[in-house]
Amino acid sequence: MATANNLHFPLMLVAALGCGLMAGVFFAFSTFVxxxxxxxxxxxxxxxxxxxxxxxxxxxxxxxxxxTAFACLFLAVSVLFKWHQPSAFYLLAGSLLYLIGAIAVTIAFNVPLNDALAIVKPDSPEGATLWARYLTDWTFWNHVRTIASLAAAALFTVLLLK
Known part of the structure; x- marks a missing residue:
């Protein structure tokens, strides 16, 4: 059982809670916003x-x-030094799910879409064309962020229970 004295325990708790929180934000956008x-x-x-x-x-x-990304990055790097532990693969997988599936996707896809939307005039024909594509593309990548964050939260939660 992990103890509070172990640095991995508080970081895994922060990562689990952070991933769950972000999954909830992304889920809200995907399902009703x-x-x-x-x-x-x-x-x-x-x-x-x-x-x-x-x-x-x-x-x-x-x-x-x-x-949350910082906690995941620290956990991912630290696990490389403790690869022999049975939970190492799952810790690395949870960290990479969030870092790639939430952070990298945000930076590579959602932010550029947001930047393009920021400069368009809402009532222009270009705006209407961009908006139709934005709704589909942004929401698709947001679904990816939702699933990745939720899966990472689940992995961290399971590890906390061990």
Missing amino acids: MPALARLQPPQGIAAMQSMNITAINPLFMIALFG
Whole structure:
């Protein structure tokens, strides 16, 4: 059983909670925020998403997103020195799921889509065209982030129970 004295225990707890929290945020967007925005006319949907993208850049959200990534990165690196332990593979898998499936996907796909949306005029024909593609592409990558974060949270939770 892991103890509080073990550095891996608090980091796994932070990683499990952080991955679960982020999975919940991503799940909310996938299941009702983006479908609700899709029901709006393009200028209103674009303006609403542009506003959300601005307000998402705040300390609490950034700490949850990147603090979790830091915990996962530390766990992934530390496991390389303890590869002989039975839980090492699962610890590395959970860390990589979040780092690649949530953080790398966000940086490589969701942020560039957000950046393109940020500069479009909501009531322009280009805006309407971009919005249709944005809804599909952004939501697809958000589904990936949701699944990866949830799977990582599950792996960390199982490891905490051992």
